[in-house]
Amino acid sequence: MNNGEFDETFDETLMDTSFVASTGEAFDATTAQMLIEHVEGRQYKVRLQVDQKLQRFVETQLLKGVQLKPGLLLQFDLSSKELELFPLVTYPSERLYRSKYRQLKRIKLPLVGFFDDQEPTTELIEQMLGFIPKGLIRDYRYGLGLIRELHPMLNSFEQLPGFECLEIPSQGHVDYQNGVYTLPEGEFQRISRAMSQITRKYQSDSLRDRRILAHNEMLHRLDPINHKLKEPLYEPGTVFKMLGGTRVNQTVLKGNDRKALLSAFAANAEAIAKRDPQEFVQLQKDIEVVSLDRLIDMMGRFIGRNVREAQWQKLLEANPFLLSMLFGQPIVLLQSGASVGGQTLAGCGTKIADFLTQHARSYNASIVELKRSGTALLLANDYRVGVYGPSNELTQAVVQVLDQRLKLINDVAGIKHRSRIQNLETYSVDCVIVAGLFPTEADRIASFEMYRSQLKDIRIITFDELFERVKVLREQLSGERYEGSIHDDDFPESEELEPRSEDESDFEAPF
Numbered sequence: 188m189n190n191g192e193f194d195e196t197f198d199e200t201l202m203d204t205s206f207v208a209s210t211g212e213a214f215d216a217t218t219a220q221m222l223i224e225h226v227e228g229r230q231y232k233v234r235l236q237v238d239q240k241l242q243r244f245v246e247t248q249l250l251k252g253v254q255l256k257p258g259l260l261l262q263f264d265l266s267s268k269e270l271e272l273f274p275l276v277t278y279p280s281e282r283l284y285r286s287k288y289r290q291l292k293r294i295k296l297p298l299v300g301f302f303d304d305q306e307p308t309t310e311l312i313e314q315m316l317g318f319i320p321k322g323l324i325r326d327y328r329y330g331l332g333l334i335r336e337l338h339p340m341l342n343s344f345e346q347l348p349g350f351e352c353l354e355i356p357s358q359g360h361v362d363y364q365n366g367v368y369t370l371p372e373g374e375f376q377r378i379s380r381a382m383s384q385i386t387r388k389y390q391s392d393s394l395r396d397r398r399i400l401a402h403n404e405m406l407h408r409l410d411p412i413n414h415k416l417k418e419p420l421y422e423p424g425t426v427f428k429m430l431g432g433t434r435v436n437q438t439v440l441k442g443n444d445r446k447a448l449l450s451a452f453a454a455n456a457e458a459i460a461k462r463d464p465q466e467f468v469q470l471q472k473d474i475e476v477v478s479l480d481r482l483i484d485m486m487g488r489f490i491g492r493n494v495r496e497a498q499w500q501k502l503l504e505a506n507p508f509l510l511s512m513l514f515g516q517p518i519v520l521l522q523s524g525a526s527v528g529g530q531t532l533a534g535c536g537t538k539i540a541d542f543l544t545q546h547a548r549s550y551n552a553s554i555v556e557l558k559r560s561g562t563a564l565l566l567a568n569d570y571r572v573g574v575y576g577p578s579n580e581l582t583q584a585v586v587q588v589l590d591q592r593l594k595l596i597n598d599v600a601g602i603k604h605r606s607r608i609q610n611l612e613t614y615s616v617d618c619v620i621v622a623g624l625f626p627t628e629a630d631r632i633a634s635f636e637m638y639r640s641q642l643k644d645i646r647i648i649t650f651d652e653l654f655e656r657v658k659v660l661r662e663q664l665s666g667e668r669y670e671g672s673i674h675d676d677d678f679p680e681s682e683e684l685e686p687r688s689e690d691e692s693d694f695e696a697p698f
Contacts, residue, residue, distance in 0.1 A: 258284030274332030322379035
């Protein structure tokens with residue numbers, strides 16, 4: 188047995204009618220005989236007597252002198268028309284005459300009524316066995332039972348507590364009671380045919396694969412030009428079956444399988460969109476939702492860890508649609524870490540904006556400046572009761588971006604010439620500062636909103652506001668509320684965030 192499963196490594200029906208022991212002595216299976224025994228009324232038992240030489244070999248060489256008696260092979264009742272088979276071991280083994288299977292002891296069948304008033308004989312019993320359902324071994328010399336192709340059924344039967352008998356009636360329904368599994372003949376034949384088809388298919392596939400292997404190893408290696416490398420051909424239904432059939436949505440792909448599926452999808456995207464438009468749209472939506480889930484999770488961790496501006500810059504580069512969410516209009520990324528002018532004759536003083544973008548239609552330029560989620564937005568203490576002024580970091584960021592804006596406007600002609608960009612305009616350069624976290628106290632909220640709403644040409648957006656916009660996008664796309672590992676109460680107040688030291692390792696962005 189292997190891992191508690193039925194051992195399929197031996198099947199006497201695959202052997203020749205002769206057995207050869209290690210001593211070189213041959214045993215002829217054709218000399219096996221049935222011993223018919225009348226019980227009472229019209230009830231009979233039939234025992235199997237194998238080749239005498241074979242039995243003697245087992246008794247003397249394998250069982251060290253233990254005498255064996257012919258094993259019970261089958262019994263039948265001519266009155267009730269019932270037949271019971273008792274599959275036996277008939278090959279040279281210490282288990283000779285014992286039950287062939289670990290749990291399946293009996294197979295119950297309806298008896299085909301051709302005996303009438305005749306006394307049972309070996310010939311009549313052989314004739315009777317010729318009428319039992321296909322899928323059962325009909326040659327008594329091999330101990331009866333299930334053909335090898337149906338052995339996987341034994342593994343399923345053995346999952347049932349107390350199983351010992353398979354009943355195959357002419358009609359009825361599938362049932363299991365008191366150790367008896369009832370499988371109507373029609374169902375049994377259907378399963379048998381299906382397993383035979385699987386066997387034949389894989390035999391054919393095996394032959395095809397072996398021919399391909401022989402070609403590649405013997406001809407292609409010898410002459411690659413005239414004998415091209417062969418690959419197995421694709422067959423419809425292969426992917427569906429390999430990915431788990433109806434449970435395909437539970438399959439997790441790994442490594443090259445995942446890459447191959449993505450490549451196949453990309454190559455068939457247009458055909459899928461035409462033939463299965465609903466599935467295609469749903470797949471797009473599912474992919475986008477998964478991408479947004481990863482982005483939301485990453486943004487939440489970035490905010491909680493107060494990562495450096497460079498990390499946020501990488502994240503926005505990998506997800507440029509976030510820039511459009513900042514401005515509320517279609518934006519095209521021109522350059523991250525962009526020089527916007529200001530260089531002196533000494534070669535210093537160049538102003539670098541985190542992002543230089545432009546409107547997708549008007550080409551009007553805009554600037555994005557990133558700070559940390561831990562950047563304080565307001566002073567720690569109120570200036571007057573309930574009134575808080577902007578923090579030094581925030582006012583410095585405002586002046587910084589205004590300076591970048593001025594340098595860009597003044598030097599736009601030179602930038603366009605040096606960068607070979609003609610469609611860049613500075614009609615009204617819009618600026619966005621992303622910094623800090625939105626206040627939670629009423630007085631601080633009022634002070635912050637009054638301050639940022641009065642700024643000209645500059646918008647201040649907090650990191651958690653951008654985070655919420657992405658969550659809303661995800662909810663609109665999926666139609667369901669986002670439930671993730673990051674929650675609003677996971678974000679500490681700005682004052683509670685400790686800046687990370689410059690020697691701390693960067694947190695990798697999701698790209």
